[in-house]
Amino acid sequence: MQVVLCIFCSANSILTLVRAFSFAYGGLRAAIHVHNNLLKKLVDAPVSFFDQTPSGRILNRLSSDLYTIDDSLPFILNILLATFVGLVGIAIILSFVQVMFLLLILPFWYIYSKVQFYYRSTSRELRRLDSVSRSPIYASFSEILDGSSTIRAFKSEDFFIARFIDHVTMYQKTSYSEIIASLWLSLRLQFLAAFVVSYTAVMAVVGSHGYLPVNLGTPGLVGLALSYAAPVVSLLGSFLTSFTETEKELVSVERVLQYMDIPQEDLQGNKILDTNWPFRGQIEFQNVTLRYMPSLPPALRGLSLTIVGGTQVGIVGRTGAGKSSILNALFRLNPICGGQIIVDGINIADVSLRDLRSRFAVVPQTPFLFKGSLRDNLDPLNVSDDLKIWKALEKCHIEEEVRAAGGLDMEMKESGNSFSVGQRQLLCLARAFLKSTMVLCLDECTANVDTQTAAKLKDAISSECKGLTVITIAHRISTILHMDNVLVLDQGVLVEMTAAKGGEEGGVEVEKKAAVRGGWPRLEVAGGGVKVEKVGF
Structure with missing residues (x-):
C-alpha cells in the first residue's frame, strides 16, 4: 500500500511540474x-x-x-x-x-x-x-x-x-x-x-x-x-x-x-536603387497635392517646382502655409493625393520607404536624442571614426560642450536632457553631417539657438554643404538670406520664387521669379544690404 501511495505521489509531482513548466x-x-x-x-x-x-x-x-x-x-x-x-x-x-x-x-x-x-x-x-x-x-x-x-x-x-x-x-x-x-x-x-x-x-x-x-x-x-x-x-x-x-x-x-x-506603411518598392543614389540631389515636385485628412483642405495644392541639384533652397511662409508638408511629402510621411515627386529621375513612389529615408538626412524642428551613449546617437550605424565625429561636432560649434560633459562615451539621459534644447539641435545637425548624403533637410534648425550661434550655423551650412542639396524650412527670412533660392508658400501654393546671389559689399542680389501675393515680404537690395519690404501687412 505504501508503494502504491508513493507511486501516486511521485506521478502527481511529476505531472504538476510538467504542467507548470x-x-x-x-x-x-x-x-x-x-x-x-x-x-x-x-x-x-x-x-x-x-x-x-x-x-x-x-x-x-x-x-x-x-x-x-x-x-x-x-x-x-x-x-x-x-x-x-x-x-x-x-x-x-x-x-x-x-x-x-x-x-x-x-x-x-x-x-x-x-x-x-x-x-x-x-x-x-x-x-x-x-x-x-x-x-x-x-x-x-x-x-x-x-x-x-x-x-x-x-x-x-x-x-x-x-x-x-x-x-x-x-x-x-x-x-x-x-x-x-x-x-x-x-x-x-x-x-x-x-x-x-x-x-x-x-x-x-x-x-x-x-x-x-x-x-x-x-x-x-x-x-x-x-x-x-x-x-x-x-x-x-x-x-x-x-x-x-x-x-x-x-x-x-x-x-x-x-x-x-492598424494601418501600415507600404515599405516595399519596385525600384532597385544604385548605392550612390541620389547622385546630384535634383528634386522635382510635379503638380503635388497633399491632404492630411479627407475632411481637411489640402496642405499642398498642385505644387510644382524644381530644386536644382547642389543648390541651397530656403522655404518661408506663415504657419500652415505648407512648409513642413513639403518635407512630409518628400519623406513620404503622408501619402500624396496627386502628382509625383522625382529625385534624380526616379519617382520616389517606386522606392521602398526604408531605402528612401535612408538616402536623405534631416534635422527636425523638435530635436530628439535616444537614451544611450552620445556616440551611438551621433553614429547609430557605427560607420564613422572618432576623428570624423569630432570634426562634425566642431563644425556645429558644440565640441567644447561635449568634451566638458564627458566626451563621446557619456551616457545620454532620457530625451537628451543632459543638454539644452539648442545644444540638442546642434547635435542633431552634427548627426546629419555624419550621414554624408546628397540631400539635407533642415526644419527650423536655428529656432532654439541664439543669434550668434545661428550665424555660425549658417556659415557652417554654407561652407560644409557645398555641392549638396539643402532644403531649409524657416519662419524668419533672415535665416535663409544666404541661400541660393528662396521659395514663398501661401496656403499650399508657391506664390514667389527668388534667386539670391552673393553681391558686392556683402549684399544680396535678388532676382524675382514670381509675383508677390498679398501679405508676403518682398526682398530688395538697399545699399549693399538686404531690405525687407512688407507688402500687405
Whole structure:
C-alpha cells in the first residue's frame, strides 16, 4: 500500500511540474510573439496613427497589457486547469460514494452557471473600464513631465493636480467596483458549497435509517464524501475566480490584438536603387497635392517646382502655409493625393520607404536624442571614426560642450536632457553631417539657438554643404538670406520664387521669379544690404 501511495505521489509531482513548466514556457513564447508583432506594427504604422492616437493609450498597451500577457495570464491559466481537474475529481468521488449526489448535479450546475455567467459578463466589462480609465493616468504623466516648465510658468499646478486626481478617482471607482463584484460572487459560492455539504450529510443520515432504496455505503465512505464535499467552496471559488480572471486577462490580449489591425506603411518598392543614389540631389515636385485628412483642405495644392541639384533652397511662409508638408511629402510621411515627386529621375513612389529615408538626412524642428551613449546617437550605424565625429561636432560649434560633459562615451539621459534644447539641435545637425548624403533637410534648425550661434550655423551650412542639396524650412527670412533660392508658400501654393546671389559689399542680389501675393515680404537690395519690404501687412 505504501508503494502504491508513493507511486501516486511521485506521478502527481511529476505531472504538476510538467504542467507548470508547460504553461510557463508556452506563455513566455506566446508573450514574446505578441510583443514582437505589436512592436513591428507600431514601428511600421504611419505618422497619422500617432497623430490621432493619444500617447497614454499606446503606453498602456505596451506596459500594463503586455505585462498581463507576460506574467498574469499564464499563471492564471495554470490555476484554472488545476481547479477544473480538482472539481471533476470531487464530482466523480461524490457520485461514486453517494449515488444520490447525481440528482444534485443538474440543478446545482444550472444555478452555478447562472451565477457565474452574470458575474463574468459584469467583471469583463469592469476590466475593460479599468483598462480604459488607466490610460488617462499614463497620458497625464507624460503631459505633466513634458510640459512641467510651461505649467510652472503659467502657475497652473493646481489645475493639473486636480485633473490628475480626477483621473485617479475614476480609476479607483472601477477598481472598487471589481472588488465589490468579487465579494458578491464569494458570498453566493459559499451558500452553494454549504448546500452541497448539507445535502451530502442529510442523504447519509436518511440512507442510514433505510429510508432510501439504494445503499449509500459504509460510514467510512460517508466520511470520505463529507471530507471531499467540505473543500468544494474553496474549489468552486477558485475555479470561477480563475475562469473569470482568465477572461479579464484576455481583455488585455484583445486590446493588444486591436493594434494588429492598424494601418501600415507600404515599405516595399519596385525600384532597385544604385548605392550612390541620389547622385546630384535634383528634386522635382510635379503638380503635388497633399491632404492630411479627407475632411481637411489640402496642405499642398498642385505644387510644382524644381530644386536644382547642389543648390541651397530656403522655404518661408506663415504657419500652415505648407512648409513642413513639403518635407512630409518628400519623406513620404503622408501619402500624396496627386502628382509625383522625382529625385534624380526616379519617382520616389517606386522606392521602398526604408531605402528612401535612408538616402536623405534631416534635422527636425523638435530635436530628439535616444537614451544611450552620445556616440551611438551621433553614429547609430557605427560607420564613422572618432576623428570624423569630432570634426562634425566642431563644425556645429558644440565640441567644447561635449568634451566638458564627458566626451563621446557619456551616457545620454532620457530625451537628451543632459543638454539644452539648442545644444540638442546642434547635435542633431552634427548627426546629419555624419550621414554624408546628397540631400539635407533642415526644419527650423536655428529656432532654439541664439543669434550668434545661428550665424555660425549658417556659415557652417554654407561652407560644409557645398555641392549638396539643402532644403531649409524657416519662419524668419533672415535665416535663409544666404541661400541660393528662396521659395514663398501661401496656403499650399508657391506664390514667389527668388534667386539670391552673393553681391558686392556683402549684399544680396535678388532676382524675382514670381509675383508677390498679398501679405508676403518682398526682398530688395538697399545699399549693399538686404531690405525687407512688407507688402500687405
